[in-house]
Amino acid sequence: MSTTLRIVNGKVYDPINNVDGAVQDVCIQGGKIVESVPGDAPKIDAHGMVVMPGGVDIHSHIAGPKVNLARKFQPEDHRYDPHPGTPFTRSGAGGIVPSTFATGYRFATLGYTTVMEAAVPPLSARHVLEELEDTAILDKGYYVLMGNNSFLHRMLEKGRMEEFREAVAWWLNASKAYTIKLVNPGADEQWKGDKNSNITDIDQKIHSFDITPRKVIKALIDAANDLGLPHPAHIHCNNLGHSGNYKTTLETMRTAEGRKAHITHIQFNSYGGEPGKNPISAAKEISDFINDNPNISADVGQVMFGESVSMTADAPLSWMLRHVKERKWINCDTECESGCGIIPFEYQQHIYTHALQWAIGLELFLMAKDPWRMVLSTDHPNGGSFMNYPKLIRLLMDRDFRKQEAAGLNQKAMAKTSLLDLDKEFSFSEIAIVTRAGPAKLLGLKDKGHLGVGADADVTIYDEQENREEMFKTARYVLKDGQLFIKNHEFCADPVGRILQVAPEYDKKIEDEIRPFFDNYYSVQFDNYPVFDTHVETEVVPTYPLQ
Amino acid sequence: MDNNISGEPNIKVVKNATCTFCGCVCDDMELTVDLDQKRITKAKNACVLGKAWFFEHSVDESRPLARIDGKEVSLDDAIEEAAQILVNARFPIIYGMSNSTSEAQRETVKMADLLSANIDSTSSVCHGPTGMGLQGVGEPTTTLGEVKNRADMIVYWGCNPSDCHPRLSTHFTVMPKGMYIPNGRKDRTVINVDVRATATSQLSDLFIQTKPGSDFELLWALRILTRGGRLNSTIEEQTGVTIAVIEDLANRLRSCNYGILFFGMGLSMTRGRHYNTSALHMLATDLNEHTHFVVKPARGHGNVTGADTVLSWQTGYPFGINFNRGYPRHEPGEFTTTDILTRGEADAACIIASDPIANFAKPAIDHLKKIPVISFDPKPTPTSEMARVAFTTSCYGINTPGTVYRMDDIPIPLRPAFESPFPSDQEILIPLIKRIRELKSVSSAAA
Numbered sequence: 001m002s003t004t005l006r007i008v009n010g011k012v013y014d015p016i017n018n019v020d021g022a023v024q025d026v027c028i029q030g031g032k033i034v035e036s037v038p039g040d041a042p043k044i045d046a047h048g049m050v051v052m053p054g055g056v057d058i059h060s061h062i063a064g065p066k067v068n069l070a071r072k073f074q075p076e077d078h079r080y081d082p083h084p085g086t087p088f089t090r091s092g093a094g095g096i097v098p099s100t101f102a103t104g105y106r107f108a109t110l111g112y113t114t115v116m117e118a119a120v121p122p123l124s125a126r127h128v129l130e131e132l133e134d135t136a137i138l139d140k141g142y143y144v145l146m147g148n149n150s151f152l153h154r155m156l157e158k159g160r161m162e163e164f165r166e167a168v169a170w171w172l173n174a175s176k177a178y179t180i181k182l183v184n185p186g187a188d189e190q191w192k193g194d195k196n197s198n199i200t201d202i203d204q205k206i207h208s209f210d211i212t213p214r215k216v217i218k219a220l221i222d223a224a225n226d227l228g229l230p231h232p233a234h235i236h237c238n239n240l241g242h243s244g245n246y247k248t249t250l251e252t253m254r255t256a257e258g259r260k261a262h263i264t265h266i267q268f269n270s271y272g273g274e275p276g277k278n279p280i281s282a283a284k285e286i287s288d289f290i291n292d293n294p295n296i297s298a299d300v301g302q303v304m305f306g307e308s309v310s311m312t313a314d315a316p317l318s319w320m321l322r323h324v325k326e327r328k329w330i331n332c333d334t335e336c337e338s339g340c341g342i343i344p345f346e347y348q349q350h351i352y353t354h355a356l357q358w359a360i361g362l363e364l365f366l367m368a369k370d371p372w373r374m375v376l377s378t379d380h381p382n383g384g385s386f387m388n389y390p391k392l393i394r395l396l397m398d399r400d401f402r403k404q405e406a407a408g409l410n411q412k413a414m415a416k417t418s419l420l421d422l423d424k425e426f427s428f429s430e431i432a433i434v435t436r437a438g439p440a441k442l443l444g445l446k447d448k449g450h451l452g453v454g455a456d457a458d459v460t461i462y463d464e465q466e467n468r469e470e471m472f473k474t475a476r477y478v479l480k481d482g483q484l485f486i487k488n489h490e491f492c493a494d495p496v497g498r499i500l501q502v503a504p505e506y507d508k509k510i511e512d513e514i515r516p517f518f519d520n521y522y523s524v525q526f527d528n529y530p531v532f533d534t535h536v537e538t539e540v541v542p543t544y545p546l547q
Numbered sequence: 548m549d550n551n552i553s554g555e556p557n558i559k560v561v562k563n564a565t566c567t568f569c570g571c572v573c574d575d576m577e578l579t580v581d582l583d584q585k586r587i588t589k590a591k592n593a594c595v596l597g598k599a600w601f602f603e604h605s606v607d608e609s610r611p612l613a614r615i616d617g618k619e620v621s622l623d624d625a626i627e628e629a630a631q632i633l634v635n636a637r638f639p640i641i642y643g644m645s646n647s648t649s650e651a652q653r654e655t656v657k658m659a660d661l662l663s664a665n666i667d668s669t670s671s672v673c674h675g676p677t678g679m680g681l682q683g684v685g686e687p688t689t690t691l692g693e694v695k696n697r698a699d700m701i702v703y704w705g706c707n708p709s710d711c712h713p714r715l716s717t718h719f720t721v722m723p724k725g726m727y728i729p730n731g732r733k734d735r736t737v738i739n740v741d742v743r744a745t746a747t748s749q750l751s752d753l754f755i756q757t758k759p760g761s762d763f764e765l766l767w768a769l770r771i772l773t774r775g776g777r778l779n780s781t782i783e784e785q786t787g788v789t790i791a792v793i794e795d796l797a798n799r800l801r802s803c804n805y806g807i808l809f810f811g812m813g814l815s816m817t818r819g820r821h822y823n824t825s826a827l828h829m830l831a832t833d834l835n836e837h838t839h840f841v842v843k844p845a846r847g848h849g850n851v852t853g854a855d856t857v858l859s860w861q862t863g864y865p866f867g868i869n870f871n872r873g874y875p876r877h878e879p880g881e882f883t884t885t886d887i888l889t890r891g892e893a894d895a896a897c898i899i900a901s902d903p904i905a906n907f908a909k910p911a912i913d914h915l916k917k918i919p920v921i922s923f924d925p926k927p928t929p930t931s932e933m934a935r936v937a938f939t940t941s942c943y944g945i946n947t948p949g950t951v952y953r954m955d956d957i958p959i960p961l962r963p964a965f966e967s968p969f970p971s972d973q974e975i976l977i978p979l980i981k982r983i984r985e986l987k988s989v990s991s992a993a994a
Contacts, residue, residue, distance in 0.1 A: 063860070065956055071859050073681045075877050078863040082874035087991075091660050091874040093863025099875075100860045123690065126950055126958035130649060131860045150726070192697060192805065193727065195838045208727070319835070328685035329832060332956075333841065335692025336726075342685075521726050523692035523719055527563045528574045528960050535950070535960070 003482055004029045004037050010046025010461060013432040014053065016441070016450035020429045026051055028457040031482040035453050044477055044484075046461050052432050053449050054113030054458030054478065058439040059234070059264050059299050060380040061311055062103050063131035064120040064142065066340045069330050070097045070311050070381075074344060077309070088491045089136065096309050096381045104136030104497070108486065110389055111460030111475035113497075114440070114448055117142035118234070118264065118379075119183055119313045121338035123524070125175035129536045132499050137480055139448075139458075141500035141541075143234050144175045145313055147182030147216055148189070150336040151517050153209045156219055163513060168223040169506035170514065174530035176501040176538055178443075180224050183236040183313035186213040188339040191315045198316035199238050200275075202251055213238055217255045225259045227504040228544035230444025232260035232297075240265075241317050243273035246282035250289055253296050262442060265301020265379035267361040279356060281417040283363035291369045297442050299377035302361035302392055303354065304384030308345045311382065315339030336521055347384065355413035357383075359406070365396055366422040371430050375438040390472035393435070396426040397468045431472075444541065445500075457482035499538045504545065557582040564962045566593055567646070567849030567944035568600040570954035571712050571719065576601075580964045587945070587964055594713035604945050606967050610927075614937045622938075626975065629897070629921045629936045630982040634990070636895035636919075638871070639664040642884045643901030643923075645851035648949030648961065651972035652850070652857040655899055658980050660861075661987065663870045665893070668854035669847075669901055670866040671883035676815040677844045678855065678865045679879060680824030687831050689807065689841040690955045696725035697839075700803035702738045704827065705762060705813020706845045709746035715809070715845060716750060727805075736799065740765070741813060755796065758787040760818035765793070766826035772797035773833040801837035808842045815844070846954035849944065853952035888914045897921040899972060900940070904929035923972050938975050941967035949973075 007026040012019050027037045061067050071078075071093070078093035083102035085091030092102030107115055115138050120128040122144050132140050146152060146168065155164040168180065186206035190197040194207045202213040217235065224233040237252045239245035249269040253261065263269070270286040271279035290296050310321050315331055318341020322329045330342040347354040361383070368374035376393075380386040395402050406414055414420065426434075440449020447456045459479040465471035478486040485493040511526075518526035564576040578601060579589035590601040613625030620628075633639050641659050644652050645668055659666035670678060680686070694701070701720055708715040716722060716737075724731040739751035740762075748754040757765050765786045768778055778790050786793075800806055808831055814823040827842060834840035846852050855865040862868050864877030880886055884903070887893050888911035895918055904912055905928060922934035925942040941947045946967035950958050 068856060068860050069956075071863050072678070072855070072865050073685060075682055075864055078875075078877075082872070082876070084873045085660060090657070090861075091870065092861065093875055095863070097863075099863045123957055126960070127856070127952070127956070130653070130857075130950065130958070134653065134861060192693065192839055195804065196835055328683065329687070330681075330685045331687035331835070331841070333689035333693045335690045335696060520724075521692065521696055523690065523695060524957065524959065525563045525574050528565070528962075532960060534948075 003484060004041045005044065005482070005484070006037050006041050007044045007046050007051055007459065007461065010049045010051035011464070012051045012451065013428045014451040015429050015433050015437045017452045019451070026451055026459060028459070028479065028482045031457055033451050033453055033455045033457050044461065048464055049476060050428060050462045050464050052111070052460050052462070053436045053451050053455070054460050054480065055111050056436045056439040056443065056445070056449050057107070057112055057115040057377065057386065058375055058442060059118045059377045060115050060386055061118055061382070062115055062380070063100060063117045063135055064128035065124045066311050066332065066342060067097060068131065069332065070309050070342045071099065073328065073330060073342070074309070086491050088494050096307050096385050100131050100134040101136045104138050105491065107386060108137040108478055109474055110386070110472065111462065111478055113137070113458035113460070113478070113480050114139040114445070116140065116178060116443065119143055119145055119181050121145045121334040122171055122175035122177070123334055123337055125177070125531050126535060129176060129499060129531060133536055135497070137485065137495060137497055139497040139500060141178030143179050143181035144171065144177035145183060145338045146171065146180050146220060147185035148187065148338055150521065151514060153206070153211060153216070156211050156215055157209055161219065163510060164219055165223045165226055166506045166510035167514060168220070169227055169504040170510050173503050173506065176531050176536070178500055178502055178541070179229050179231040180220050180233045182217060182220055182233060184238050184240065184316065185216040187238065187314065187316055191339050192333050196316065196319060202238050202248055214251070214255055217252055221256050221259055221261045226546050228546060229502055229504065230541050230543065231442060232262050234262045234264055236264055236314060237269045240268050240314055241320065242275055243271050243277055243279040244275050245269050245271050246285050249286060253289055253293065256295055258295050260295050263296065263298045265377060265383065266298040267301045267303065267357060267364055267383070268379070270360050270364060278352060281356065281360045281363060283360045283367060284418070287364060287367035290373060294373070297373040299375045300361050300364050301377055301379035301383050303347050303357040304378055304388035304392065305347045305349050305354070305358065306384060308347060308384045309342065309381045310345045311342045313338050313340050315341040317341065318343050321345060335523060349409045352410045352413045355410035356416060358409065359414065359417040359419040362395060362402065363417060363419050363422065365434070366424045371433045372438045372441060374434070375442065376434040389435070390469045393431055393472045394467070394469035397431065399423055399425050499536060500541050501538045502543055503540045504543045561962055561964050564964065565944055565951070565959050566597040566600060567951055567961070568596050569712050569849065570846030570852060571714050572849055572951055572953040572959045573597065573714050573718060574959050578964050582965055585965050596713060601945070604942055608968055610939050612939050612969055616935060622970070625936050625938060626979050626982055629979055630986055632895050632919045632921060632935065633662055633664070633897060634983055634986045638893050639895045639897065640884060640887055640893040641666045641897045641899065642903060643669060643899040644854040645669040645848035646900040646943060647850060647972045648943050648947060648951060649850065649853040649857055649958070650949045651899070651976060652854055653861065654973055654976040654980065656858060656861045658976060658983065660870055661980060661983055663873060665869045665871070665882055665887060666858070667868065667882065667884040668858065668866050669851055670855055671879065672885060672906070673812060673847055673851065674815050674844050675866055675879060675883065676821035677824045679821035680828050683821065684825045684828050685832065686828045687835060687841045688843055688955070690957055691719040691953070694720045694807050695723045695728070697727050697805040698807050699728065699734055700736050700800065700806035702740065702806070702808045703747050703751070704740045704808055704810040705817070706809055706811025707741070707745040707747045708809065708845055709750055711811070712845050721750065736803070738796070738799070755788055755792060758785070761786040762814055762817065762823050763819040763826050766823065766830050768793050769797050769800070770826065770830050770833055773801060773830065773837070800834055800840070803838055806834065806838065806840045809845050810842065811845045843955060850951040852954055852956060853950070856952050856956060885911045893918060895919050898930055898934070899923045902928040902930045904933060923975065925969065939969045940975065941969045941971045943971070947971040
């Protein structure tokens with residue numbers, strides 16, 4: 001039920017439209033931002049408040065098979081953080097990996113209205129779509145794993161690049177996904193086929209295939225650009241978590257050769273030092289490269305202290321973490337498509353590596369010359385829960401708070417970073433960029449992340465408070481598509497969000513190539529693999545293929 | 548509609564149909580359907596169990612769509628009665644779900660949340676302890692296609708797929724050729740561990756017979772060897788297996804390229820239960836120090852995996868869940884259905900696509916007979932026949948479209964063979980939930 005509404009007296013931060021704290025009206029009708037509404041339209045008096053577009057999260061793990069395994073295997077995570085229902089909302093479980101409905105409500109409480117699930121194998125497409133349908137409030141989509149796809153590897157091996165691109169387009173359609181995801185490309189073959197080994201160099205030969213990870217990376221970056229996807233290939237680099245991996249990250253970014261690519265949770269790939277030894281910060285090397293290369297965007301993947309859950313399609317990474325601390329561990333192989341590892345984890349202030357990771361993330365934020373291309377994430381729940389975003393915002397906005405926090409950390413680690421020399425403090429406008437305007441732009445969502453006429457009326461209103469953490473913890477009002485659903489911090493409705501997908505055109509002939517591969521190597525029938533259009537309602541975001 | 552006016556047999560063929568009988572959820576069925584008779588006459592690719600599932604399904608149109616105390620009533624009246632029973636109960640329980648689509652399961656959990664009810668699936672009397680093993684120690688696992696493509700070592704432990712999941716070996720694991728298993732069966736070693744020889748032993752290269760109730764000890768002995776330890780000779784007396792055989796087994800497991808341990812209720816429902824399943828998961832985890840090793844419970848009902856999956860995403864927990872505080876809590880033994888019934892706690896029950904009267908322990912059945920029961924079932928069962936309110940439903944997979952989750956968590960679509968005159972579980976649940984919501988809003992307004 002969308003309303004006609006005028007928000008008055010609020011300080012508006014809408015960086016896409018160059019509005020930087022001006023007190024001006026925001027008018028809403030038919031689910032959209034409009035020029036004006038009749039004078040007798042209902043009003044929200046936002047005096048003393050900050051008005052921003054709804055938050056947009058470019059990278060979180062919120063739904064699908066690995067998220068659900070992480071929920072299922074951690075009753076201890078939910079037990080002390082129940083999520084009671086209200087007359088308007090469903091109940092659920094909280095913790096680091098909340099249940100689906102609770103995930104939506106909790107994101108919405110922070111003022112977020114769009115969230116992207118970051119990694120799902122296409123074989124589980126129906127699963128993630130069903131969970132996303134049950135994720136309250138939010139608009140959402142998901143990235144489909146393609147960096148370890150055996151069929152695509154074979155096309156690459158034979159140099160059949162046209163068929164490769166057609167197959168990528170077929171897979172995006174079949175899985176109703178939003179973009180291409182790469183996770184430790186090439187490593188699944190090492191992991192599953194070569195007794196749990198890993199890729200260490202993007203120019204090494206992938207086990208059982210006559211190709212290298214670099215070739216996979218280049219081909220998928222090109223495919224995303226050629227198909228004109230609204231968001232480019234979304235890359236979790238090789239060697240994630242290992243000392244010295246910044247070189248791999250730089251090589252991966254160079255592989256894009258000027259074409260658009262997004263490097264995700266780049267903090268985990270910004271480590272100097274020697275492999276096998278303690279890492280040091282390479283935030284400067286990474287920042288310098290990104291500052292100079294406008295084709296590259298990234299989200300940070302900030303580490304926050306406390307409980308987390310490492311859940312990733314990077315199975316060898318998970319196995320490495322299990323050797324850091326022998327906690328319960330899940331591995332899940334997906335035929336021809338992916339691996340997966342899950343392990344509960346805790347980031348602790350006194351541990352050198354954890355303190356360093358925390359500092360590197362903040363360095364990346366503070367060193368970025370263009371905040372539109374270095375946006376906020378914790379790689380929820382890998383670096384910590386999304387519920388840490390308010391604290392992270394305070395760390396960015398409040399230099400004294402940052403120094404005070406740093407004082408309680410491992411000081412050897414602090415000595416290896418330049419964090420304490422960085423005096424920058426984020427403004428409200430910059431926070432609006434890294435939490436909504438920037439991610440919306442990077443995702444190619446033209447009607448999100450801003451409050452200009454024609455934008456989706458996803459609007460968040462915060463009480464302005466000196467303590468930015470408290471301020472961003474609970475929005476006073478939140479609207480989704482023009483419907484007010486949080487009013488004075490309480491839920492008053494439960495609007496249903498959309499599922500966003502891309503549907504690039506492809507030549508049907510590619511199915512004749514893929515079908516026999518399925519008959520031989522998959523455990524499901526080719527005809528049952530693509531998600532039926534009747535299965536779930538989605539909205540197709542347009543693509544702009546190169547002619 | 549399927550009206551036949553030509554007099555010719557009204558036949559249709561459904562390709563890539565899915566069999567929902569067991570957890571294999573084979574999706575390569577080719578069903579020949581006689582639409583006049585509303586019967587499936589051929590089921591190409593189906594195993595003996597699948598054939599029985601398809602051929603024996605007929606629609607008895609004379610059966611009432613809804614009954615109260617055995618008397619035929621309208622669907623609306625039955626929904627009203629069911630809603631009244633559930634809203635007025637102080638401790639309603641919802642049970643079953645494993646022979647229902649995930650779409651219906653999602654509605655069922657919604658109803659439990661709305662009612663602040665207890666909800667539990669048949670997992671609690673099946674692989675519930677496997678879920679507890681997962682919660683305790685984790686689990687390395689895989690989808691079935693990776694077994695086909697890579698596994699050169701397959702162990703069936705405390706399960707008998709040759710009889711219970713006939714196509715598990717022939718279609719998914721032992722027999723097929725795979726990407727790195729070019730010769731199929733010849734490239735694989737199959738080992739069966741069980742308390743007695745079964746049809747699965749005959750298919751295996753090696754059969755190891757253990758004493759009943761000694762699985763934990765044998766698994767732990769294998770862990771010790773895998774971690775470089777030595778065995779005490781008492782293990783032979785405990786398990787009935789010689790140290791030489793155990794050492795040979797441990798050697799074989801760690802020297803394969805890609806191994807899998809399938810297991811069944813021979814572990815999850817015998818002495819040790821979740822200790823057994825935890826030990827098995829930990830053995831596989833240990834083996835990953837040497838090679839690649841995974842486990843997979845051979846799940847029973849067609850969508851029991853879906854019940855675990857849907858409950859986990861909506862509540863955070865896989866089975867044994869109670870909403871009476873307004874949020875989900877999970878406690879096996881406390882909120883599992885047999886335990887609640889045995890303690891005489893529930894005062895109303897809604898049974899979805901399950902037959903506890905035929906399966907539960909006597910004290911649980913005795914209590915179930917004392918309270919009002921609502922039953923959803925396509926066929927007459929002891930539960931549906933004693934229920935206060937009984938809905939006749941269409942059969943999932945044969946009549947009802949939707950999604951089910953295979954034993955390896957892979958969602959598989961359903962392609963129904965013919966229409967049923969009866970509604971699906973979901974088609975009853977949606978108006979039932981609507982009516983419950985109305986009744987609850989009236990009672991909360993009155994309060």
